[in-house]
Amino acid sequence: MTNASSANMENVIEEKNQDMAISARNINVVYSTPTGQIPAVRNVDIDLPKGSITGIIGESGSGKSTLIMAIMNAVTKPGKIESGSVILDGKEDMLKLSTEQQRKIRGKKIGFVFQAAQNSLNPLRRVGQQILDLGRSHDVKDLRALIKYAKELLMRLGLDADRVLASYQHELSGGMRQRVGIMFALVLNADIVFLDESTTALDMLSQASVLEIIRELQKEKKLTIALVSHDIGVIADLSERIEIFYAGEIVEEGKTDDVLANPQHPYTRGLIRAIPKISGDIDSAEPLKGASPDYKTYQQPGCLFYDRCPIRTDECLKKRPDLTHIGKSHKVACFRVGVHD
Amino acid sequence: MKDFLIRLVWRIFSGILMVLAVASLTFFLVRMMPGDPVNAQYNQLIMQGMTPVQAENQVKVMYGFIPKEPVGQQFVNYILNLLHFDFGQSISYEGVSVSHIIVSAAPWTLVLVFTGLIASFLIGVLAGVIAAIKRSSPFGTSLTVSGSLLHGIPQFVMGLLLAYLFTTLWPLLPFGAPYDSSIDPGFNWPFISSLFSHAVLPVFTYALSSYGGWLLTMKSSVITVLGDDFILASEIRGLKASTRVGYIAHNAILPLFTLFTLSIGFMFGGSVFIENIFDYPGLGNLLLKSIDTRDYPLMSGAFLLITIAVILSNIITDFLYSIVDPRIRR
Structure with a gap:
């Protein structure tokens, strides 16, 4: 125990030294539903170091999108941010700024590519007009330069820029819209970009090419990226750090290589085991047992993964494990670290 | 542009076909009515002491065709007269042409109903937006309730x-x-000023009893749009509130736009109850009176006017819609 806490101290110091683009603490988001209050995000701390790519992975409904929306302070009803702080660049707290200050940060400092980027455009306005709307909203003086930059981005994304700017949403294909969504996130030179399942709707080839472009742009502009996905392959490929999300909590985090090479939480191990391999027996991919968490899961006092856990003990039913250091930056929320199933 | 012209010509052509179809229907309906009004009129004229030739001519002037002629010939004459905007002569206003009566009644209705329509549309749309945005507050709820309540009062x-x-x-x-x-x-x-003060009550009656419909339609339309992904996207991209309201309004008003232009067409049917209560000599009253006095030429003239107005407004709606909604354009 003493070992762990001293490791904790060391890391606190180390984390402070590294510049954080976003440093969120103790985020709690609750959804009010007819069946009661559902904690979609519970006591989450997350740091996005400047210029890095962080992958956030979890199954559908695990609260990863909600977390991103909470960081933007844009949780929609019936959701509500109960507590927490989101410090930008070590300065202001996104959750305490005025509505107008928040608006100016959204889009300009933080770009966002949507899960439903396919429908993120106003169907009644041309793409070009909407870029101008965006520019005017953020007091861009030189609108001509803005359009020029938008064209440059679109071309890099492999689109016919002039055609796209003159098009309405319904005149573009799904993949084209997704790329237009990426352009919108980058055109104001945001240095933090959230990609929320942004490539999920694309076929494998388009997905690969879009991800490649994102990687290039990230290197070039030193972007801080948070990549939300349920595709562990995409995250393994791109991100330096990884956050494993389960039922609204982070259950494991660390450097991507560490976590994937040496997964400690039974859920992480289950996820990795569930990936089918290109070569070998297709049946060696093992699906995760049990059902996704529902509202009953949140009511139990113990570990949220208890029902599906292969290495559970009675202790797990009484108390919920906290996220604790097991390595330099590798943290796990499990009482049974080191025990293998 | 060429496509546009072709479409325009085609729509006008099919519109004229529709009007002719309705006119033919009216023609046969009047002839099939119990008691055959045309023949009855003819007999009545003879009883009043006219010679058969005189009576025939008189009926021809009134209805546009002669009762003793073969149906085909009657029909051709009737349609030919229509093409000259000759709807025949009124029975109750003797010697006055139907088109003259309709033209002198129309302004009363148009001013009354049009003002009421515009007023109710503006109030309804505005209140609908507020009711949608404030839908979980008591104010929004009471707006909605007022809409349904007033909508329900005849x-x-x-x-x-x-x-x-x-x-x-x-x-x-x-x-x-x-x-x-x-x-x-x-x-x-x-x-x-006398015109104005006399118009206040009827216009208000119209506006109050119809703004609820606009309110409810607009409210549901705005709520649908508010749930659209691009509205959330525009918020996350930090667009100004005014720009976002513009996005919402433009998208939400589209369904109402169709309804609005169609009601402009139906306006020509007049507003029977209001014109009757406030004694307005408009189209609604005219229609009522023509039915009362079995004035068939006037009746079919009034119906034909409604038909033409609705078909015309339909065509205009179609073309305007392709201007306000780019998705309709080809």
Whole structure:
């Protein structure tokens, strides 16, 4: 125990030294539903170091999108941010700024590519007009330069820029819209970009090419990226750090290589085991047992993964494990670290 | 542009076909009516002492065809007259052409219903947006309730109620007649102000009893749009509130736009109850009177006018819609 806490101290110091683009603490988001209050995000701390790519992975409904929306302070009803702080660049707290200050940060400092980027455009306005709307909203003086930059981005994304700017949403294909969504996130030179399942709707080839472009742009502009996905392959490929999300909590985090090479939480191990391999027996991919968490899961006092856990003990039913250091930056929320199933 | 012209010509052509179809239907309906009004008229004229030739001519003037002619010939004559905008002559207003009667009644209705329509549309749309945005607050709820409540009150109840309140209980406004009959009609101030004060109650009745429909439609339309992904996207991209309201309004008003232009077409049917209560000599009253007096030429003229207006507004709606909604354009 003493070992762990001293490791904790060391890391606190180390984390402070590294510049954080976003440093969120103790985020709690609750959804009010007819069946009661559902904690979609519970006591989450997350740091996005400047210029890095962080992958956030979890199954559908695990609260990863909600977390991103909470960081933007844009949780929609019936959701509500109960507590927490989101410090930008070590300065202001996104959750305490005025509505107008928040608006100016959204889009300009933080770009966002949507899960439903396919429908993120106003169907009644041309793409070009909407870029101008965006520019005017953020007091861009030189609108001509803005359009020029938008064209440059679109071309890099492999689109016919002039055609796209003159098009309405319904005149573009799904993949084209997704790329237009990426352009919108980058055109104001945001240095933090959230990609929320942004490539999920694309076929494998388009997905690969879009991800490649994102990687290039990230290197070039030193972007801080948070990549939300349920595709562990995409995250393994791109991100330096990884956050494993389960039922609204982070259950494991660390450097991507560490976590994937040496997964400690039974859920992480289950996820990795569930990936089918290109070569070998297709049946060696093992699906995760049990059902996704529902509202009953949140009511139990113990570990949220208890029902599906292969290495559970009675202790797990009484108390919920906290996220604790097991390595330099590798943290796990499990009482049974080191025990293998 | 060429496509546009082809479409325009095609729509106008099919519109004319539709009008002719409805006109033919009216022709046969009038002839099939119990008692055969045309023949009855003919017999009546003979009883009044006309010779068969005179009576035949008189009927021809009234209906546009001669009862003794073969049906085909009658029909051709009737349609030919229509193409000259000759709807025949009225029976109850003897010797006056139907088109003249309709043209002199139309302005009363148009001013009354059009003003009421515009007023109710503007109030309804505005209140609908507010009711949608504030839908979880008591204010939004009470707006919605007021809409459904007023929407449910029939026009004649609303009209009588307003007339009672503002002419009997608090005699603030004049009742009945489109203007004070002691004033000479003309372009002078007393006449115009009299017109205005006489129009307030009927216009209000119309607006109050129809804004609820606009309110409810607009509210549901705005709520649908608010749930669209691109509205959330515009918020996350930090667009100004005014720009976002513009996005919402433009998208939400589209369904109402169709309804609005169609109601402009139906406007030509007049507003029977309101015109009757407030004694307005408009198209609604005219229609009522023509039915009352079995004035078939006038009746079919009035119906034909409604038909033409609705078909025309339909065509205009179609073309305007392709301007306001780029998805319709080809």
